[in-house]
Amino acid sequence: MEYISTRGQIAPVSFKEAVMMGLADDGGLLLPNPMPSVDAATIDAWRELDYQALCLEIMTIFANDLPGPVLNDLISRAYETFDTREVTPLVFNGQQYILELFHGPTFAFKDVALQFLGNLFSWLLEEKGETMNILGATSGDTGSAAIYGVKGKDNINIFILHPRGRVSPVQALQMTTVPDLNVFNIAVEGTFDDCQAIVKEIFNDLEFKAEYRLGSINSINWARVQAQIVYYVYAALKLQRDAGAQQVNFSVPTGNFGDIFAGYVAKQLIRPVIGRLILATNENNILTRFVLEGKYAKSRVVSTISPSMDIQVASNFERYLYYLYDRDPVRVSSTMKDFQKKGEIVFSREERQQVRRDFASVSINQDQTLETIRECYKNTGYVLDPHSAVGVAAADKLASTLDGPVVCLATAHPAKFPDAVRKATGREPERPEAMKGLENLPSRCRILPADIELIKDYVKQNAL
Numbered sequence: 001m002e003y004i005s006t007r008g009q010i011a012p013v014s015f016k017e018a019v020m021m022g023l024a025d026d027g028g029l030l031l032p033n034p035m036p037s038v039d040a041a042t043i044d045a046w047r048e049l050d051y052q053a054l055c056l057e058i059m060t061i062f063a064n065d066l067p068g069p070v071l072n073d074l075i076s077r078a079y080e081t082f083d084t085r086e087v088t089p090l091v092f093n094g095q096q097y098i099l100e101l102f103h104g105p106t107f108a109f110k111d112v113a114l115q116f117l118g119n120l121f122s123w124l125l126e127e128k129g130e131t132m133n134i135l136g137a138t139s140g141d142t143g144s145a146a147i148y149g150v151k152g153k154d155n156i157n158i159f160i161l162h163p164r165g166r167v168s169p170v171q172a173l174q175m176t177t178v179p180d181l182n183v184f185n186i187a188v189e190g191t192f193d194d195c196q197a198i199v200k201e202i203f204n205d206l207e208f209k210a211e212y213r214l215g216s217i218n219s220i221n222w223a224r225v226q227a228q229i230v231y232y233v234y235a236a237l238k239l240q241r242d243a244g245a246q247q248v249n250f251s252v253p254t255g256n257f258g259d260i261f262a263g264y265v266a267k268q269l270i271r272p273v274i275g276r277l278i279l280a281t282n283e284n285n286i287l288t289r290f291v292l293e294g295k296y297a298k299s300r301v302v303s304t305i306s307p308s309m310d311i312q313v314a315s316n317f318e319r320y321l322y323y324l325y326d327r328d329p330v331r332v333s334s335t336m337k338d339f340q341k342k343g344e345i346v347f348s349r350e351e352r353q354q355v356r357r358d359f360a361s362v363s364i365n366q367d368q369t370l371e372t373i374r375e376c377y378k379n380t381g382y383v384l385d386p387h388s389a390v391g392v393a394a395a396d397k398l399a400s401t402l403d404g405p406v407v408c409l410a411t412a413h414p415a416k417f418p419d420a421v422r423k424a425t426g427r428e429p430e431r432p433e434a435m436k437g438l439e440n441l442p443s444r445c446r447i448l449p450a451d452i453e454l455i456k457d458y459v460k461q462n463a464l
């Protein structure tokens with residue numbers, strides 16, 4: 001398998017090179033070429049596999065320059081940190097099928113990808129005899145998942161910036177109580193946007209980036225998408241096997257378009273098993289307006305009770321754009337440059353029709369989200385977190401327009417967002433064992449002003 005850029009200005013690279021590159025050197029995003037698809041006999045065989053065996057089959061297609069035993073070992077090390085062998089259990093709560101993606105060490109779906117990516121980075125570095133300093137910004141979930149993905153690895157140090165006092169207390173503690181000495185938390189006196197701008201600026205200093213071998217864990221890394229393809233295939237085939245479903249649809253609470261793009265790749269891979277993908281958004285609904293109105297237009301970010309979806313410009317959108325534009329990298333490049341200037345992309349009638357064949361979409365406001373948590377709890381006893389509730393509410397609205405069952409992705413454990421859950425149900429969500437007592441653990445964190453030079457100095461002093 002080779003990887004190409006959506007902007008077409010780099011020579012094709014291997015999987016290993018794609019992982020180390022992150023963002024393509026021409027500013028585009030990397031994609032597998034060709035987009036793979038398996039035959040009916042393979043799908044039949046896959047239906048019998050457990051999660052990890054299926055994961056190995058799928059990843060062998062995409063990461064075919066990794067030796068089989070290595071890939072197998074990376075997969076088992078990534079998923080042995082989950083609290084269930086099923087990794088992503090599919091449950092029926094009496095009303096909906098829920099795919100629980102929060103059984104990893106930090107209780108959000110980011111673990112599925114970042115546990116794998118952490119082990120993969122470490123292995124690739126060891127092979128080359130190199131080290132890396134990961135630098136990233138987080139509004140909450142990504143930071144802890146990335147830290148848990150690489151903690152204790154001796155060829156990686158990780159620096160995570162979070163906005164001081166602006167992530168939930170549980171999220172902050174999940175990051176700052178990790179005792180491993182390769183983990184460096186920086187609480188920035190500023191907003192998430194300040195953190196992100198600082199990280200971006202540091203990466204733009206190419207000399208600094210090269211000298212300190214900076215690595216990135218954000219959601220544009222192909223390996224993250226790849227790890228997320230697996231649970232779509234797993235859930236769809238399981239529903240076919242156990243419930244006799246012909247076609248299976250998914251409802252995906254969406255922010256950066258990374259998760260739902262993995263669903264799009266899964267759909268091509270096991271054609272025709274996956275039907276439609278429901279793109280569920282909160283009040284930050286740029287992607288819903290794209291699906292319904294054929295216009296991708298930036299507006300202001302509003303803060304909601306599902307903060308991991310409070311995003312306007314979706315970093316993975318360009319990957320879908322490449323296919324929507326019939327794999328024309330010249331057109332993708334000029335459109336993205338235009339978007340930088342104008343903040344808007346308008347689509348033709350044919351393109352709008354194609355988009356609506358691929359996705360259904362609806363935006364769910366905060367009252368509807370709370371109402372969904374309340375109703376679901378009342379009717380079934382099942383507690384949803386506010387992100388998962390956006391997906392369930394969207395599925396409730398759109399299920400009657402689709403053929404076959406809808407699987408709702410549950411992207412976080414409710415105990416990560418106790419305020420919203422308490423408000424909706426009147427009860428405190430129960431904390432899993434590993435989340436208890438975080439308050440009593442020693443915590444380490446450096447508080448710094450939103451000053452790029454001071455943050456660079458701190459990285460310099462502590463880099464590998």
Ligand SMILES: *Cc1c(COP(=O)(O)O)cnc(C)c1O
Nearest residue numbers: 141255256257258259308411412
């Ligand atoms: C990151 C995240 C999302 C959004 O996923 P994208 O890949 O950015 O679309 C949804 N829910 C939770 C809990 C998350 O952490």
